[in-house]
Amino acid sequence: MTSVAYKGRAALVAGGLGFIGSNLAIRLVGLGADVTVVDASIPGHGANAFNLDPVRDQVRIVGADLRDGERMDVLVRGQEVVFSLAGQVSHLDSMADPLADLGLNYASQLSLLEACRRSNPHARVIFAGSRQQYGRPQYLPVDESHPLTPIDVNGINKTAAERAFLLYHEVYGMATCALRLTNTYGPRMQMRHPRQGFASWFVRLALEGREIELFGGGVALRDFNYVGDVVDAFLACGADDRALGEVFNLGHARPVSLREFTEILLDLAGGGSSRDVPFPPERASIDVGNVYADFSKIREALGWSPRVDLREGLALTVEYYRAHYKHFW
């Protein structure tokens, strides 16, 4: 059904040069959508022109910041679906410069919503939130009713942005919805620095045959989604009216420890090693311990479940970076 839904439809992907945005844009092109990508290409945040290489002649790429309301008024006009994948995802960076994070993760989204309200109030607009919004879990797996008490500024800003998306549905009747993503991995993750989560960095270390440091012995449990599955969830939200005004967790039925993630990765990479180290203090203070999500709400409402298991997804990831590392290192 989803594959039919996008044929000939105009879709805007904000943050479409980044990791998840580019994977989504490529899929949309494959489904026959008329795709525009908007990306501010702010250094250090994952934008990479190579990410759209497979579709470079089939998408319109516009350099603009979501906070530029006048430009966004023009860009959202005529779009049937707007996917908002723009933002910065580093928890550490959000603590080092909280006001920058506020601009990139909340003001940007509020500005996008305002542009849609002014210039295209009937568009479907979908937000990419994060399980970081929950903070340290009070119970596991976390469902969508779990209190939102984030323990870093990134989580605060994501929560504010998500709430604005839902508010614009409630107050203005706009066709918004939101996903809370868990750890996402796969082709087109940025590889230049470790501040945006361990998954990409561990892949790089493994491929370079280096040593992976497991904070606290890597015992923390996480759930991992392959990016192709995450793209499926965005496509379902963009095509199904049952998503309107809702927020959905993504997740995976089998949480794994960071140690197990690393072992699978090292096995696939055929090199590298791992070593247990204590948590550095600046990470310990914002670490959330075990966290994995209950995704039964989206499974029941939209029929989404992850289809790619961790070994298969990591194999695809390793294969991708072996072929294209020079565009990411």
Add this chain to the structure above:
Amino acid sequence: MTSVAYKGRAALVAGGLGFIGSNLAIRLVGLGADVTVVDASIPGHGANAFNLDPVRDQVRIVGADLRDGERMDVLVRGQEVVFSLAGQVSHLDSMADPLADLGLNYASQLSLLEACRRSNPHARVIFAGSRQQYGRPQYLPVDESHPLTPIDVNGINKTAAERAFLLYHEVYGMATCALRLTNTYGPRMQMRHPRQGFASWFVRLALEGREIELFGGGVALRDFNYVGDVVDAFLACGADDRALGEVFNLGHARPVSLREFTEILLDLAGGGSSRDVPFPPERASIDVGNVYADFSKIREALGWSPRVDLREGLALTVEYYRAHYKHFW
């Protein structure tokens, strides 16, 4: 105890030309504190130089915006207590210009926290939140565990700012706490426009002998705090270590309807009238219905309870504006 706590201590009141901030600054002067007021005096938001008239030679008044990090670094240095009453309180304005509200109610607070973290990490820093953060109550009275699902952008921004205050306690060990204020009334409310809540506007209409329109018949229940009681709560938070890292509701044991509030007010004013009218659509969409708060947490932790009942507080309010209306109309 509170009265001793402030003698000779340096206190900064952000938003100290506004309604609650000026009442707090005057009280602090009376307690022997060394008081600095910082206020950006942004038009339409309640700053009024006359508010500090009783202490004009006993406070330092600085014109600055909390978002000016370099100036705030200088201003917070050496302060033992920082009371953050700055912001804009109009729910309607927050919907008309959400990005302005973001700047005034969230970016400003995050900037203040950052200045304290950099330049005075041991200061007590107290945030003024709002019961608007709860949105439409799921149960009454609302306690501090009630979900925060605000239904206007003002509530989103207040919630984000409050969460940042608590986060800076959790992550950096800073001495922060937060209050969630209910409807506050009393001397020094702005009287120029009705967008910051009905309490001040109804007082003006009554004093001018005009007609008060009661949306939906005025049946909605609210709790009201006289500003002197609210000042007591801020002073308690600034002097008691049991407040650290906590968020407290304010409230009043006897919720009253808007109709009853109006009847008491008209009686005290000796003029004016009231009329039932339907809700205008832009207000209905962000109206929260009945809402009143459970304040047992602050009563048990800090011994705070409101001491002024509604008739007494409104009598003081009417008396104040009869004497000083030319500075407010």
